[in-house]
Structure formats: C-alpha cells, structure tokens
Amino acid sequence: MLSIQNIHAAIEGKEILKGINLDIQPGEVHAIMGPNGSGKSTLASVLAGREEYEVTEGSIEFLGKNMLELSPEERAREGLFLAFQYPVEIPGVSTTNFIKSALNEKRKYHGLEPLDAVAFLKLMKEKMQLVEIDKALLTRSVNEGFSGGEKKKNEIFQMAMLEPKLTILDETDSGLDIDALRIVASGVNKLRSKDNAIIVITHYQRLLDYLQPDFVHVLYKGRIVKSGTKELALTLEDQGYDYIKEEFGATTI
Amino acid sequence: MAILQTAYIEEKFDTLQSSHPNVLLNEVRQKGFQTYQNVGIPSYKNEEWRYTPVSNLFKQSYSFSEKVSTINQASVDAFRLPDSATANELVFVNGLYNPLLSNIRSAANEMVIISMEEAANDIRFSDILKEHLGKSSLYLQDGIHALNTSFINGGVFVYVPKKVQVALPLYIYHIADTVQNPVLAQPRSLIYLAESAELKLVETYKTAGSSDSFTNEVMEVVVAGNAVFEYYKLQNDIAVANQVNTTHIRQIGKSYVHTVVVTLDGGMVRNNTNIIMETPGNEAHMYGLYLLKGNTHADNHTLVDNREPHCFSNELYKGVMDDATTGVFSGKIYVRPQAQKINAYQSNKNILLSEKASVNTKPQLEIFADDVKCSHGCTIGRLDEEALFYLRSRGIDAAQAKAMLLQAFANDVIEKIKIESLREHIETLIVNRLSVQIS
Ligand SMILES: Nc1ncnc2c1ncn2[C@@H]1O[C@H](COP(=O)(O)OP(=O)(O)OP(=O)(O)O)[C@@H](O)[C@H]1O
Numbered sequence: 255m256l257s258i259q260n261i262h263a264a265i266e267g268k269e270i271l272k273g274i275n276l277d278i279q280p281g282e283v284h285a286i287m288g289p290n291g292s293g294k295s296t297l298a299s300v301l302a303g304r305e306e307y308e309v310t311e312g313s314i315e316f317l318g319k320n321m322l323e324l325s326p327e328e329r330a331r332e333g334l335f336l337a338f339q340y341p342v343e344i345p346g347v348s349t350t351n352f353i354k355s356a357l358n359e360k361r362k363y364h365g366l367e368p369l370d371a372v373a374f375l376k377l378m379k380e381k382m383q384l385v386e387i388d389k390a391l392l393t394r395s396v397n398e399g400f401s402g403g404e405k406k407k408n409e410i411f412q413m414a415m416l417e418p419k420l421t422i423l424d425e426t427d428s429g430l431d432i433d434a435l436r437i438v439a440s441g442v443n444k445l446r447s448k449d450n451a452i453i454v455i456t457h458y459q460r461l462l463d464y465l466q467p468d469f470v471h472v473l474y475k476g477r478i479v480k481s482g483t484k485e486l487a488l489t490l491e492d493q494g495y496d497y498i499k500e501e502f503g504a505t506t507i
Numbered sequence: 508m509a510i511l512q513t514a515y516i517e518e519k520f521d522t523l524q525s526s527h528p529n530v531l532l533n534e535v536r537q538k539g540f541q542t543y544q545n546v547g548i549p550s551y552k553n554e555e556w557r558y559t560p561v562s563n564l565f566k567q568s569y570s571f572s573e574k575v576s577t578i579n580q581a582s583v584d585a586f587r588l589p590d591s592a593t594a595n596e597l598v599f600v601n602g603l604y605n606p607l608l609s610n611i612r613s614a615a616n617e618m619v620i621i622s623m624e625e626a627a628n629d630i631r632f633s634d635i636l637k638e639h640l641g642k643s644s645l646y647l648q649d650g651i652h653a654l655n656t657s658f659i660n661g662g663v664f665v666y667v668p669k670k671v672q673v674a675l676p677l678y679i680y681h682i683a684d685t686v687q688n689p690v691l692a693q694p695r696s697l698i699y700l701a702e703s704a705e706l707k708l709v710e711t712y713k714t715a716g717s718s719d720s721f722t723n724e725v726m727e728v729v730v731a732g733n734a735v736f737e738y739y740k741l742q743n744d745i746a747v748a749n750q751v752n753t754t755h756i757r758q759i760g761k762s763y764v765h766t767v768v769v770t771l772d773g774g775m776v777r778n779n780t781n782i783i784m785e786t787p788g789n790e791a792h793m794y795g796l797y798l799l800k801g802n803t804h805a806d807n808h809t810l811v812d813n814r815e816p817h818c819f820s821n822e823l824y825k826g827v828m829d830d831a832t833t834g835v836f837s838g839k840i841y842v843r844p845q846a847q848k849i850n851a852y853q854s855n856k857n858i859l860l861s862e863k864a865s866v867n868t869k870p871q872l873e874i875f876a877d878d879v880k881c882s883h884g885c886t887i888g889r890l891d892e893e894a895l896f897y898l899r900s901r902g903i904d905a906a907q908a909k910a911m912l913l914q915a916f917a918n919d920v921i922e923k924i925k926i927e928s929l930r931e932h933i934e935t936l937i938v939n940r941l942s943v944q945i946s
C-alpha cells in the first residue's frame with residue numbers, strides 16, 4: 255500500500271532524509287526506531303505532506319497514487335493518519351466539531367453522505383469506549399490544556415474515528431503512564447485489520463510488546479541502516495544504538 | 508453640495524445658529540465651532556490621528572445633513588437587525604433623527620426618546636442637557652469632534668428613568684442616503700441612564716446608494732449609580748462609507764458598562780470608545796473585533812480614565828487584516844493620582860493574512876497612582892501554521908481550516924455579545940465572510 259523509494263528531503267536547505275526506501279503491505283506493522291534527531295518525525299512529516307519539507311529526490315506511492323502530488327488533506331482522505339509526536343493545541347476550535355468536519359470531509363471525498371448528528375454521536379460513543387477517553391475532553395477546544403497523555407489519547411481517538419488505512423504513530427507511547435499505554439495499545443490493536451497498516455515510531459520496547467511489529471527498522475542520519483524482525487528491537491533495547499553508530503556513523507557525514 | 512472648506516462650514520454654521528434659537532444648544536454649538544476654528548481638521552502630525560488620514564475625507568464635496576431623503580420604511584427594512592419587531596428602533600437619515608421611520612415600542616414610562624431640540628426646551632430634561640451635553644469635548648480636542656458639536660441639530664435624547672430595566676434593546680440605524688450625492692452625516696445623541704436603570708443599545712450603519720458617505724458621529728452616554736449599560740456597534744457598510752464615531756461613556760455613579768465594537772466592512776473607519784470612571788468602584792468591559800477585507804481601514808482608539816479608586820476595566824480587541832487593509836489600535840489607560848486600587852487590563856491581538864495588510868498597535872498606560880494592577884499586551888502574527896497543518900492532516904481542506912481558526916479567533920470577542928439574536932447574526936456574517944474570502 256505504501257512504497258517509498260529513495261526519498262531525500264530537506265528543510266531550510268539542510269538535507270535530513272538521505273535516501274529512504276520502505277515498502278509496506280496491508281496488515282503489516284512496521285516499527286521505526288533510531289536515535290534522537292535521526293529523521294523519524296521528518297519522515298512522518300514528509301508522508302503527511304508538510305510543506306516546509308522539500309522532497310528533493312525519490313518517489314512515494316500510496317494506494318496506487320503518487321503521494322507527492324497530493325495535498326495533506328487529500329492524503330488524509332485517501333486514508334493516511336499521522337498521530338503527532340506533539341499534538342497541536344487549537345484554542346477556540348471544539349474537538350467534536352473538528353472531528354465531525356474531518357470525518358465528513360473524508361466521507362464526501364469517497365462519495366458518501368455526511369453523517370447526521372445522531373449517527374455521529376453514536377459513532378463517537380462507540381470509539382470513546384474503545385480508547386477509554388473521557389467525554390469531557392471532547393467538549394473542550396482541540397488539545398487545549400490537555401495533559402501530555404490526554405493529547406496522545408485524543409490522537410488515537412481521532413484515528414479510531416477516521417479509520418485510516420495507514421497510520422503513523424509518532425512516539426505515541428511517550429508521556430503515557432503504564433495504564434494509559436496499555437489502553438492506547440489495546441485500542442490500536444482493536445483497530446488493526448488485514449486491510450490496514452501501521453508505522454510505529456518509538457524509542458521503547460513496551461509499546462512494541464503490545465503491538466508485535468512484523469518489521470523493525472533503524473533510522474540513522476536520514477537512512478534506514480538496519481531492518482529486521484521484532485527481535486531487532488530487543489537487541490536495541492539491550493545494547494543501545496552504539497554499535498549502529500559505530501558501524502554507520504563515519505560513512506554518512 | 509460643496510467641499511468642506513472653512514468658508515462653507517462657517518456659512519452653514521451661521522445659518523443653523525440663526526434658525527434654531529435655543530440658547531442652550533446655541534451655546535454648545537458655539538463652543539464647538541470655536542474649537543473647530545482653533546484646532547481645525549487634524550493632520551497626520553497629530554499623534555491621535557497619525558495612522559488615519561482623516562483630512563483626506565475633507566477633499567471632496569458632500570451635501571450637508573439637511574437634505575431631504577427618499578428613505579422610507581421599505582428601505583429601512585433592508586437594514587433591520589434580527590428580532591427588530593421586539594426592539595425599539597431609532598432611525599437617523601443623513602445624521603438626522605427621523606421619528607416617522609422610528610419605532611418606539613417600550614412604554615413612555617420605561618424610556619423617553621425625543622429630539623435634542625425638544626429635550627432642550629423640556630424642563631424635565633433641560634438641566635440634564637445643560638450638565639452633560641458636550642462633556643466629551645474635554646477629551647476630544649480635535650476639529651472632527653468639534654465639527655459634530657458645531658452642528659448639533661436633529662439629534663436625539665434618550666432617557667431611562669430610575670430602576671427601569673428596559674426589556675427591549677434599542678437599535679439605532681444610521682442610514683446615509685447617497686443615491687444623489689455624497690453625504691456628510693453628523694448624528695448626535697445623549698443617552699442618560701438614571702440610577703439602577705438598564706439599557707442595551709445597538710448601533711449599525713448603512714449607506715443606501717453608491718456614493719461616498721462620511722458619518723461623523725458623537726454619542727454621549729451618562730450612566731448613574733447601579734445602572735447597567737450594554738453597548739454594541741456593528742459596522743458592515745460599503746467600501747465608500749467612511750466614519751468617525753465617538754462613543755463617550757461617563758460613569759457618574761458606581762455602575763457597569765459592557766461594550767462590543769465589531770467592524771467587518773467599510774472605508775475609513777475610526778472609533779473612539781471612551782469610558783470615564785468618575786466615581787469609585789466602576790466596572791467596564793470593552794471588546795472589539797475588526798475583521799477586514801479589501802481596502803478597509805479600521806482604527807479603534809479606546810480610553811479608560813480611572814479618576815477614582817477601586818475601578819475595574821478589562822479590554823480585549825482582536826483584529827484580522829486581509830488584502831490591503833490596515834488596522835489601528837490605540838488603547839489609553841489613565842490612572843489618576845487619587846485612583847488607588849485600580850485593576851485595568853488590556854489586550855490587543857492581531858493576525859495579518861496578506862503581505863499588503865498592516866496594523867499599528869499602541870498601548871498607552873499613564874499611571875499616576877502607586878497601588879494599582881495594570882497589564883497590557885499586544886501581538887501581531889500570522890495564522891498558526893502548526894494548527895493549520897494539524898487540521899489539514901485530518902482531511903479538512905486548507906480554506907476550511909483557515910476559516911475554522913479565524914472563527915475561533917473572532918469568537919473570543921463575538922461571544923461577549925449578550926443579545927443572542929445579534930450574536931448569531933454577526934456569527935453568520937463572519938462565517939459567510941470567511942467562506943467567501945477563501946474560495
Ligand atoms: N524546521 C526545522 N529546521 C531545521 N532543522 C530541523 C527542522 N525540523 C527538523 N530539523 C532537524 O532535522 C533532524 C531530524 O529531526 P526529527 O524531528 O525528524 O528527528 P527524530 O528522529 O524524530 O528525533 P526524536 O527521536 O528526538 O523525535 C534534527 O536534526 C532536527 O534538528
């Protein structure tokens with residue numbers, strides 16, 4: 255469903271991604287790990303269509319379409335969802351209205367009628383239970399004054415509402431307490447199916463224990479320098495990135 | 508029709524003075540005219556007018572207020588605010604109060620609405636006029652304000668008696684009939700709320716016709732002890748409608764004032780909103796929104812004068828400048844030496860949407876007492892790109908995302924409109940504006 259080929263991307267003239275290749279099939283879970291500043295969030299931003307990032311080389315195909323030609327909103331409507339590492343606070347915009355607009359825009363794109371108020375509320379209720387999010391949060395402005403964990407939960411709630419084909423979880427586990435992590439992870443697991451795929455960006459094993467990724471990739475200095483199965487994550491947890499840095503550090507400068 | 512040059516204005520003034528022989532009004536006008544002659548029309552060198560080139564408005568011809576107009580009930584219908592059938596409606600045409608087009612629905616013992624001339628000749632009210640008419644001149648020593656005062660004529664006096672809470676809001680429609688000619692309109696009003704009275708007042712402005720209008724308005728409001736005054740101004744006129752408005756509110760007893768000024772469209776617009784706290788313990792809340800497009804210039808000058816202790820004021824003005832528009836905000840807070848224990852807050856926030864748009868913002872705090880809590884802040888920025896991307900990343904298109912953010916920004920002010928139908932009306936105007944602007 256997603257095919258990334260030799261992607262190079264720069265911001266403010268500085269090249270951050272230096273030739274990424276990645277293929278993702280429906281039903282798969284891919285973990286992306288790597289030291290701070292290696293380019294994981296940049297990759298997520300490039301996939302989501304953030305305009306500040308300039309793609310200088312390479313191609314991305316998503317569900318048979320040239321993704322680089324699509325606007326961020328078109329990508330979302332096609333079925334991409336990015337759970338932000340740092341969800342944005344938007345004072346004055348109600349969470350419920352926002353999600354309703356998003357959902358109905360997506361439905362419109364796929365030739366469906368907008369959900370009426372009753373159907374929407376029913377869906378909300380169902381998905382709220384799935385991610386165990388407090389109803390009171392949804393009556394507030396988008397993420398405004400939410401705690402770190404509440405923001406992450408709200409991302410997963412939006413994922414549940416929008417039912418994406420490809421989800422990117424950018425450090426959704428950071429800032430969650432043990433219970434919240436379990437709830438979020440089990441929510442994500444419930445949303446998994448053979449038709450959708452997930453990219454999990456994380457520094458920790460714990461979320462991966464829940465999600466059991468099919469593949470683990472190590473991103474370092476803008477390249478995927480190692481790929482393997484879930485055992486690779488265990489090795490990293492055990493040994494850290496030093497051996498990777500030693501192996502690849504010198505050649506990339 | 509003539510250009511507003513001194514000789515022409517003098518001639519008009521002499522005619523007015525000789526034709527309306529009321530001593531009280533003649534005196535007030537005479538003082539105004541002296542000021543006009545002394546200080547003249549302000550140029551950009553006048554600090555108060557630095558960003559608003561009002562003298563440009565004096566370079567063209569207008570017909571003066573007296574002109575007979577073709578405005579009738581049907582033409583007023585086009586301008587009515589929502590729920591007008593359950594409001595008192597005052598109509599000014601070309602600056603002159605028109606009783607025939609007005610609908611006063613409250614009972615006479617709830618509210619008195621008469622022309623300024625009648626009030627000056629009525630022994631019940633002449634003392635009030637003597638004491639309060641023209642007091643704003645002390646604060647506005649400029650030729651524009653003085654010009655209005657020189658031509659007090661066809662104005663209106665509104666009196667709310669003690670303890671009367673007027674249930675129906677008072678709508679004032681200012682209509683400039685420019686079908687034939689450009690028009691100079693100079694509405695004048697004095698509103699008096701006696702002890703424990705309550706009044707909600709809404710003013711709006713419309714130009715009927717496509718020629719220029721220049722509305723130079725002065726409204727003086729006197730609020731006695733325990734009274735509550737709510738004031739709303741909606742400016743959504745055509746691009747050649749220019750105006751200088753002064754709303755000068757004096758709290759002469761411990762009272763409560765709440766103002767919301769909304770500017771959505773027009774030519775050169777200047778609003779002076781002054782609150783003078785003449786007694787201890789006054790409270791005032793002032794809000795403003797200017798959401799501009801095209802070439803509109805909107806200038807809000809506000810003043811809170813804390814003359815006595817224990818007063819509270821809170822002020823929030825927000826602006827969104829698109830296209831080639833300009834916004835100006837100048838917020839003065841005076842705290843006089845005897846005015847201890849004052850709380851005065853002020854905030855002005857601006858968003859620039861285009862390269863050609865600009866805004867000047869200037870807080871001016873002059874504090875002469877030492878035991879006060881004052882704060883002010885102003886921001887000028889662009890639309891929050893992070894928020895925009897967040898919304899778009901969920902499938903909301905760029906235009907709608909932008910509209911959602913702007914609506915949220917505007918809403919902090921709009922939600923302060925306590926008349927529900929008016930609030931919804933303005934919300935709709937804003938939603939329509941934002942969705943048109945974006946397409
Ligand atoms: N707007 C920007 N301007 C300049 N440099 C940037 C910008 N955004 C990201 N970078 C740089 O790009 C590099 C990669 O950043 P990125 O956020 O993708 O890292 P990451 O792998 O997600 O790290 P972390 O694990 O800390 O979240 C960093 O060196 C960062 O400083």
Ligand SMILES: [Mg+2]
Pocket residue numbers: 294295296339424425
């Ligand atoms: Mg990151």
